[in-house]
Structures are given as C-alpha cells and as structure tokens.
Amino acid sequence: MAYDKFNILKSKGIPLQIENVDTDQIIPARFLKATERVGFGDNLFRDWRYNQDNSPKKDFILNNSLYSGKILIGGRNFGSGSSREHAAWAIYDYGFRCVVSSFFADIFRNNCLNIGVLPVQVSEDFLSKIFKEIHNDYNSELEVNLKKQKISIIKLKESESFDIDPYKKDNMLNGYDDIDYLINIKEQIRNFADKTFL
Amino acid sequence: MSKTLFDKVWDSHIVHQVPSGPDILFIDRHMVHEVTSPVAFLGLEKRGVSVLYPERTFATADHNTPTINQHLPVKDPLSAKQLKALEENSAKHRISYWGLGHEKNGIVHVVGPEYGITVPGATIVCGDSHTSTHGAFGAIAFGIGTSEVEMVLSTQCIMQIKPKKMRININGKLEKGVTPKDVALFIISKLTASGATGFFVEYAGNVITSMSMEGRMTVCNLSIEMGARGGMIAPDEKTFHYIKNREFTPKGKSWDKAMDYWQTLYSENDSVFDKEYHFEAIEIEPMITYGTNPGMGVAITKGIPKADSIQGGTITFQKSLNYMGYNEGEDMIGKPVDFIFLGSCTNGRIEDFRAFAKIIKGRKKASNVTAWLVPGSHKVLSSIKEEGILDILKESGFELREPGCSACLAMNDDKIPAGKYAVSTSNRNFEGRQGPGSRTLLASPMVAAAAAVTGRVTDPRILF
Ligand code: SF4
Numbered sequence: 001m002a003y004d005k006f007n008i009l010k011s012k013g014i015p016l017q018i019e020n021v022d023t024d025q026i027i028p029a030r031f032l033k034a035t036e037r038v039g040f041g042d043n044l045f046r047d048w049r050y051n052q053d054n055s056p057k058k059d060f061i062l063n064n065s066l067y068s069g070k071i072l073i074g075g076r077n078f079g080s081g082s083s084r085e086h087a088a089w090a091i092y093d094y095g096f097r098c099v100v101s102s103f104f105a106d107i108f109r110n111n112c113l114n115i116g117v118l119p120v121q122v123s124e125d126f127l128s129k130i131f132k133e134i135h136n137d138y139n140s141e142l143e144v145n146l147k148k149q150k151i152s153i154i155k156l157k158e159s160e161s162f163d164i165d166p167y168k169k170d171n172m173l174n175g176y177d178d179i180d181y182l183i184n185i186k187e188q189i190r191n192f193a194d195k196t197f198l
Numbered sequence: 199m200s201k202t203l204f205d206k207v208w209d210s211h212i213v214h215q216v217p218s219g220p221d222i223l224f225i226d227r228h229m230v231h232e233v234t235s236p237v238a239f240l241g242l243e244k245r246g247v248s249v250l251y252p253e254r255t256f257a258t259a260d261h262n263t264p265t266i267n268q269h270l271p272v273k274d275p276l277s278a279k280q281l282k283a284l285e286e287n288s289a290k291h292r293i294s295y296w297g298l299g300h301e302k303n304g305i306v307h308v309v310g311p312e313y314g315i316t317v318p319g320a321t322i323v324c325g326d327s328h329t330s331t332h333g334a335f336g337a338i339a340f341g342i343g344t345s346e347v348e349m350v351l352s353t354q355c356i357m358q359i360k361p362k363k364m365r366i367n368i369n370g371k372l373e374k375g376v377t378p379k380d381v382a383l384f385i386i387s388k389l390t391a392s393g394a395t396g397f398f399v400e401y402a403g404n405v406i407t408s409m410s411m412e413g414r415m416t417v418c419n420l421s422i423e424m425g426a427r428g429g430m431i432a433p434d435e436k437t438f439h440y441i442k443n444r445e446f447t448p449k450g451k452s453w454d455k456a457m458d459y460w461q462t463l464y465s466e467n468d469s470v471f472d473k474e475y476h477f478e479a480i481e482i483e484p485m486i487t488y489g490t491n492p493g494m495g496v497a498i499t500k501g502i503p504k505a506d507s508i509q510g511g512t513i514t515f516q517k518s519l520n521y522m523g524y525n526e527g528e529d530m531i532g533k534p535v536d537f538i539f540l541g542s543c544t545n546g547r548i549e550d551f552r553a554f555a556k557i558i559k560g561r562k563k564a565s566n567v568t569a570w571l572v573p574g575s576h577k578v579l580s581s582i583k584e585e586g587i588l589d590i591l592k593e594s595g596f597e598l599r600e601p602g603c604s605a606c607l608a609m610n611d612d613k614i615p616a617g618k619y620a621v622s623t624s625n626r627n628f629e630g631r632q633g634p635g636s637r638t639l640l641a642s643p644m645v646a647a648a649a650a651v652t653g654r655v656t657d658p659r660i661l662f
Contacts, residue, residue: 103395
C-alpha cells in the first residue's frame with residue numbers, strides 16, 4: 001500500500017526514556033485479533049498507558065498532555081521481539097511518523113520503513129541530548145530532513161546525520177512501496193522460479 | 199573470498215540486485231498463520247493481484263486457537279473471525295490449509311519440519327519472528343512483517359539488505375541435565391538481547407553437531423532473542439536422515455539432485471565472518487531467566503547479579519527486577535512458582551516431552567502449581583500417546599492440552615494471571631507476554647519439570 005511521502009518533518013517529540021522497548025509493550029498480543037488495519041493506535045503501549053480498569057496511568061508519558069508531536073524518541077534497542085507489523089501500525093496510527101533511538105531491532109526497522117514510519121538511528125550521545133532538551137523544554141522541536149539525512153534539535157542548533165538505505169530513502173521520499181517494484185519485475189521472477197528445484 | 203554457508207544459500211536466491219539497494223531474494227517456502235496474514239490478503243485484493251505460487255505457501259492456525267475443546271466452535275468472536283479469514287483466504291488462493299482439528303495442524307515452526315516443508319538450502323519466511331527455527335536444517339529462514347507477507351504472496355520475493363555474518367562455536371561435551379535450551383539461553387546471556395542485531399548467525403562446533411535435529415531447532419529458534427535476523431546450522435547426515443521421505447521433501451531423482459546441492463552447504467575453511475565467538479560446553483549449566491528480556495539469564499545455581507555488575511542500563515535492570523518482584527543478588531533456587539508452561543515452537547516437540555516425563559516419572563505434581571502442557575502439533579500429541587508418556591503424565595497428576603501456541607503469547611485464554619510466576623519453556627519473558635502482569639522465568643523442559651514437582655525453582659540435576 002503506497003503511503004504518504006516523507007520529506008521534512010518538523011515537530012515536537014515524545015520522550016520514552018526506556019531501553020529494550022519490545023513489541024509486546026508496543027502492542028500486546030491480545031490486540032492482534034483484527035483482520036483489518038484499523039484502530040491500533042488506541043492500544044499503543046496499552047499496558048503502560050492504562051490500568052487494568054482502563055483508567056490512564058498518570059505517570060506514563062503518553063498520558064502527559066504537556067508532551068505531543070509526531071516523533072517518538074525511545075531508548076536503546078527499540079522494537080525488539082516479535083515480527084508483528086502491528087507494532088509499527090500502532091505507532092503510525094497513533095500519529096507518529098518518525099521514531100528516534102540509538103539502536104533498532106532489525107525486523108521492526110524494516111516494518112517501519114515498509115509502512116512509512118521513518119526510523120532514525122542516532123548516537124547514544126545525541127540521543128541523550130534530545131532527551132535532556134525535551135525534558136527541559138517540552139516545546140522544543142526537532143527537524144528530521146530525510147533528503148539530507150539529518151536530524152536537528154532546532155533550538156540548540158545541533159544536528160547529526162543518520163543512515164538509510166538509498167533505495168528505501170527513495171521509496172519514502174516518493175511514497176512508493178516494495179511491492180510496486182516487485183510487481184514490475186514479475187517476468188524476471190518467473191524465469192528465476194522456472195529454474196528452481198526446491 | 200570463500201563463501202560461508204549463509205553466502206551460498208543467499209547468493210543462489212538472488213533474483214535481482216537493486217542498484218545501491220537491497221537484494222531481491224526468491225523465497226522457496228512461505229508459511230502463514232492467522233494473525234499476521236489477513237491484512238496481507240486484503241492488500242492483494244486492493245491491488246487486484248493473486249498469489250503467484252500458491253504451492254509454495256502453507257497455512258496453519260496456531261497463535262489464536264484454544265487448547266481445550268478444539269472440536270467445539272471457537273468462543274471468542276474476534277479469534278473465530280480471524281481463523282475464518284485464514285480459512286477463506288487459503289481456499290480462495292488455493293493454499294494448503296491445516297486448520298483446527300486437521301491432523302497436520304500445529305505450531306507453524308513445528309509442523310514445517312515435521313512434514314518436510316523445511317529443507318536445507320531453501321529460503322523460508324513466515325510472518326513470525328521464530329521462523330529462525332528452520333535454520334536448523336541449513337535453510338535461510340527468518341521472520342517478516344505483514345507488508346512482506348503480502349510481497350511474498352504476490353511475487354514470491356522479498357527485498358532484503360544482506361545482513362552481516364556471525365559464527366558462534368560451542369565445543370566440548372555438555373554435562374547431564376544441560377540441554378539445547380540452556381545452550382541458547384547461555385549464549386543470549388553472554389551476547390545480550392541485542393548483541394546479534396544486524397547479523398545472521400551460523401552455529402558450529404561439536405556441541406552443535408552432536409545435537410539432535412530437535413535440539414538444533416531449539417537453538418536456532420532462539421537466535422532472534424539476541425536480535426539476530428536468523429540462525430543456521432550446516433546440514434549433515436543427521437539432517438538428511440531426518441528429512442528423507444517426509445511428505446513434502448523431494449523424492450527420487452529430485453532428491454538426488456537436491457542432495458548434490460545440499461552437500462555443498464557448509465562454510466569453507468577460509469571463509470571470514472564479521473564476528474566470531476567461541477564458548478566451551480563446560481561453562482554451561484542449566485539456565486533460568488530472572489528478568490524481562492531473554493538476555494537476563496543465569497546458571498540456575500548462580501542467582502541474580504548485582505546491579506553494579508551490569509554493563510550500562512541499570513535503570514532498565516531495576517525496572518525489570520521491580521516488575522519481577524525480585525532483588526539483586528538473590529538466589530534463584532527455591533523461588534516460588536505458580537505455573538508451568540511446557541510447549542511453544544522452542545520446546546514443544548517430542549524430545550521436550552520425553553525430557554519432562556523423565557524427571558516427573560514416579561513423582562507427583564506439586565499442589566501449588568498449575569501446569570499447562572501443550573504439544574507443538576498433533577503429530578507430537580500422537581507420539582506422546584504412543585510412547586506412553588501420557589500415562590506417565592497422568593500418574594503424576596498432569597493433564598495434556600491440545601496443540602497451539604497457547605501461553606507462549608497468550609492470545610487465547612491461556613493467560614498467566616497478573617503477579618504469578620511461570621516457569622516457561624517458551625522464548626520470551628517480556629512484561630505481560632504471557633498475560634497482563636504475568637512473570638515469566640524461561641528455562642528448559644527439565645527445569646520446568648523440576649519446578650512442577652517441587653513447586654519451586656529447582657536444579658533438575660538433584661532429581662536424576
Ligand atoms: S509458539 Fe510462540 S514464538 Fe512460537 S510461533 Fe507460536 S507465538 Fe510465536
């Protein structure tokens with residue numbers, strides 16, 4: 001499914017200063033029963049966000065109205081665990097377009113790229129700076145420039161560059177997805193398949 | 199440069215290389231289940247395309263299924279709808295479907311090898327991270343997301359950047375009571391839950407070669423728990439013997455042709471890995487986890503480390519212990535246990551049930567413990583009955599459930615209640631993984647058995 005183009009994102013961020021945030025926290029398994037991709041944002045971080053009686057947990061960052069924005073900032077090793085794309089859907093559906101961390105789990109990173117959420121991996125150092133700045137001033141904005149592969153803390157005039165596969169970058173800039181590309185080379189795939197023996 | 203096992207399989211599946219982009223890999227076998235597939239099938243419909251090679255895809259229902267009364271209609275309406283969707287999508291696209299009650303039904307990573315869908319040198323994917331299990335046969339097998347499931351259904355290909363290569367060598371002889379699960383938990387405790395991110399792992403050394411195929415599956419299964427894309431083991435005579443004459447393996451001339459290829463599948467002597475580790479069997483004891491990621495494991499006799507011995511992340515360490523209701527420095531032996539879960543694609547095969555039965559035989563289930571014993575498939579279930587293991591279980595006061603993922607991810611009713619401790623043979627001890635508020639101690643079937651009869655965390659070696 002093609003998605004929105006991504007170019008420059010200027011936004012406040014929500015700091016989730018926890019390491020090893022796994023996909024079971026992002027979206028617990030009991031919410032994976034849907035047969036359509038709708039409504040996942042409501043259950044994003046469900047068990048950290050709500051008590052068992054469904055009242056919001058006051059100390060959880062998403063429930064703190066001071067913090068808002070389209071950028072989620074997480075601690076090291078973000079998205080480990082299951083291959084459920086539902087985790088990326090939940091993040092997207094909640095309204096995030098970009099996740100920043102100092103380290104991402106592989107499948108999660110792929111899943112994000114496949115649905116139009118940009119994973120931005122920064123150094124440990126820069127990540128601490130972002131956390132510190134947002135904790136100081138929740139209105140402080142970040143700018144993520146995909147074309148230039150640069151993320152900046154606007155107020156501090158500090159920035160860092162990030163890596164992205166050139167092909168994936170192109171896809172995100174244009175809002176293409178992999179399937180469009182693959183369908184285009186179907187003949188080549190058929191020829192390859194004819195020669196396989198497993 | 200000489201090729202590794204991984205290079206050989208990967209390179210022979212490249213259909214096309216996107217200039218300065220990912221490789222387009224041909225996928226030999228694709229497994230689907232009810233949870234990660236419905237949106238992919240919807241995607242096909244939206245694009246107006248059909249499944250390119252239905253004979254290469256196999257569907258089974260496992261994640262969301264009840265483990266009692268499977269002959270009755272599924273109670274939960276959402277689960278029932280998801281199962282129905284898989285059944286209908288499979289029928290519509292002419293995909294083999296092994297639904298509830300089907301004799302071949304079971305956990306996707308258990309039934310794949312059982313029926314010979316899993317073969318050496320193949321590329322195998324599934325919308326489930328423990329697809330790495332199939333690497334035990336020398337296949338490149340890894341988990342994918344739903345967009346990628348749609349990709350494979352519609353084009354039989356996937357786009358991937360080639361991961362880096364890691365080899366983990368384990369040599370020596372394992373002591374009695376030390377199982378493949380302990381080997382895996384030991385490695386993860388050394389490398390941490392993210393230590394192999396970005397890598398594809400090859401396991402080697404005589405500890406691995408002397409393991410059974412089922413043991414190798416357990417080890418490869420857990421590769422993802424240290425962040426690896428997958429893990430694999432070079433196929434050998436044991437592998438070929440295991441797969442020969444299974445329903446979907448090649449036969450006759452095709453077998454010979456496949457064998458010619460399979461026998462080339464090993465890492466050349468002078469091939470180079472981006473990272474290499476060496477461990478000795480003598481270092482490994484029965485393991486157990488005390489925290490909320492699979493890297494937080496210790497030898498069962500050792501106990502919980504002190505916060506100051508943990509590299510980095512002490513906040514995370516403390517948060518984790520708070521969740522578990524434990525303190526740094528405490529012994530694990532003797533900790534109370536409320537539940538036992540024997541099952542999952544990690545340890546739900548017949549050898550796991552044999553190991554469990556060996557310990558509990560002649561003993562009684564502890565009265566404070568609730569035990570859920572869940573075979574990985576109908577085939578495993580039949581073997582349990584045929585081998586007399588069911589009788590042993592019953593004599594000791596245990597019951598057997600019907601096959602499925604069950605409490606491994608607690609999508610069905612098999613949820614560990616909040617605050618309760620479960621010794622589980624599954625693969626994840628994340629917060630709430632086995633039910634909201636549940637506390638998981640990952641361990642081998644033997645450690646689970648020892649806890650089941652003593653009601654506490656117990657070293658199984660004292661029960662031999
Ligand atoms: S048993 Fe657990 S890990 Fe294995 S496929 Fe099922 S849910 Fe996934």
